Amino acid sequence: MAATDSKIVACPSCNTLNRMPDAKPAAEAKCGKCGSMLFKGKVLTLTAANFDAHAAKGDLPLLVDFWASWCGPCRQMAPAFAAAAQQLEPGMRLGKLDTEAEQAIAGRYGIRSIPTMILFAKGREVARQSGAMPTGAIVSWARQAFPR
Numbered sequence: 001m002a003a004t005d006s007k008i009v010a011c012p013s014c015n016t017l018n019r020m021p022d023a024k025p026a027a028e029a030k031c032g033k034c035g036s037m038l039f040k041g042k043v044l045t046l047t048a049a050n051f052d053a054h055a056a057k058g059d060l061p062l063l064v065d066f067w068a069s070w071c072g073p074c075r076q077m078a079p080a081f082a083a084a085a086q087q088l089e090p091g092m093r094l095g096k097l098d099t100e101a102e103q104a105i106a107g108r109y110g111i112r113s114i115p116t117m118i119l120f121a122k123g124r125e126v127a128r129q130s131g132a133m134p135t136g137a138i139v140s141w142a143r144q145a146f147p148r
Contacts, residue, residue: 007059011036012044012093015053026090041086044095051105054093056123061146063088063138065096066106066116074115077132084138091148092119119145 006021009029013036020029020038029038044054046064055062065081067074078096085094099106099114109118109125119127119142127145 008057009038009060010050010053010058010093011038012040012042015050017053017057029090039090041089043082043085044093046095046097046102046105048102048105051097051102052123054095055120058093059122060090061092061126062120063092063094063142064118064120065094066099066109066111066118067096067114068098068100070100071114073132077115080133080135080138083135084142087135087139088142092142092146117141121146 005023006019009018009020010016011018011031011034014031014034016031016033018029018032018038026039030036031038043065044050046054055064065077067078069075081094081096088094097105099111113130115132116128116130117138118125127141129141133141
């Protein structure tokens with residue numbers, strides 16, 4: 001199997017990097033270490049411990065919602081972001097990063113207002129959008145920013 005016939009996917013449960021053959025249906029993909037499903041259609045909670053595994057080391061684009069618990073628009077957008085995860089996986093992983101708990105990462109990316117979404121591909125910022133959005137707008141923006 002050639003390297004282009006597979007992609008590296010970080011496990012949402014244990015953060016282990018897994019090689020997933022392109023021919024394998026995403027619904028069947030499991031982590032080689034912990035056995036968890038690689039795609040759950042849910043938003044991943046990002047921390048300093050798992051951010052780089054998902055943002056820089058895997059082949060899946062990562063859409064990150066930078067938020068805080070005290071932010072009204074952030075709380076308002078949370079259900080829309082969760083619904084977007086169900087529509088965008090397995091082509092894209094979605095994660096939330098609490099800017100209060102992970103100030104170093106928020107500072108690394110110059111987060112000045114929240115909610116702010118950043119789309120990463122192989123560790124590089126591809127697109128950025130600030131402000132709360134409904135599900136359809138999140139999905140459209142993400143697909144436009146990173147077409148397959």
